[in-house]
Ligand code: SF4
């Protein structure tokens with residue numbers, strides 16, 4: 001009986017991740033192919049395969065306070081390489097969600113800030129207004145001239161419009177945001193101070 005309880009405790013975090021993402025991380029046998037192909041791996045403090053291992057051994061605090069979960073670009077390279085077809089993008093989504101819900105401090109404040117401005121633009125126009133997003137993000141980050149040269153070059157080529165353009169079908173966008181309200185409110189609080 002004691003053994004069963006201990007086993008249940010050890011698998012608590014991986015079971016939660018499985019319930020929320022549908023992905024069974026216990027299948028991972030640490031081949032490392034996900035990390036070997038990850039384009040962001042060099043920036044990550046904990047490689048994607050190690051994140052999976054930490055979930056397996058119930059190291060919830062380490063995983064949910066890690067910058068890796070915020071740096072993941074959801075590119076799906078890892079998923080296409082994984083011999084066990086574990087969808088790490090789904091796993092990372094769930095980890096970010098849990099991190100916010102459970103009040104962990106986001107170590108990558110710039111990413112949260114970018115997400116907020118991105119979503120505000122989508123909420124207002126149904127799409128991103130790149131120029132507005134870039135200006136707001138740079139001002140909030142206190143680096144107003146960051147990437148100015150690239151911005152001007154794109155503008156000159158007509159790649160980024162001056163004015164935001166609202167899409168048709170804003171009612172559907174409003175509906176999506178209404179459904180997501182509880183999560184967005186937690187996201188806006190930026191996590192707690194764990
Ligand atoms: S989805 Fe995330 S973890 Fe997977 S390869 Fe892309 S950046 Fe790396």
Ligand code: SF4
Nearest residue numbers: 028030031032034082
């Ligand atoms: S590729 Fe799949 S099996 Fe291999 S380490 Fe990554 S998650 Fe685990």
